[in-house]
Amino acid sequence: MSIQAAILPGGRLHLNHGPIDLVIGAEGDRQAAFAAARARFDGLLEELVAELPRLRAPLDGSPFAGPVARRMAAAVRPHAGFVTPMAAVAGAVADEILAAMRAG
Template sequence: MNSPQAHWLADGRRLHLNHGPIDLIVEAFGEPDECRAAYTQAVARFETILIELVKELPELRLPAFFLAPRDFAGPTARRMEAAVMPLAECFITPMAAVAGSVADEVLAALLAGRRLDRAYVNNGGDCALHLSSGQSMISAIAGTGHGMADRV
């Protein structure tokens, strides 16, 4: 497995984080010092996420059981379990929530102790968003071919 990578995209605004199957685009908006500190926090948290998930992978691949949520060691695995519990009466594993949970975990690290206006973490289309009061963000859903109908 390769090691975690962090690089700025050509526009100099967005951070690309990659480690094995995890491929994130991260952008923060706010005061420059706050954004720099937020990016540093996000990179630090990202460095261990895949390693943590791999340690718990056998259990993450097992179906969730609605009467007995598991107590996973890592926060991302716990997010995954919590996300699928409402559907646990059906067959579902925490792996159904891996991309969104990784995005949520990196966004939480990005925001910890920071004052950002807006931020997002995009993990292959599973996005975590942060909007401060009075802020907005427009997101597009790629490939729909409907012009403005593909905006959220």
């Protein structure tokens, strides 16, 4: 399965890969921001899948390899007794793509 990318009406970028579906807007140099988003999106699902068993389990204190997985763990750490890192997947993916867009 490969990444699907399309510009939507209104100039937003739609990125899809498996269960990850993003609709992204940008101001300023939209083309550069969208290129950065697409570049970072490529491989992101595979990074998460590589750590999926641990992301679905309660935190055990050992570090995660990928930056998105680390963001997910950090987000749920205060609530680790109630949720797994998967509770933070959407926000962590969004934060990672935004960081890539801003870094350009």
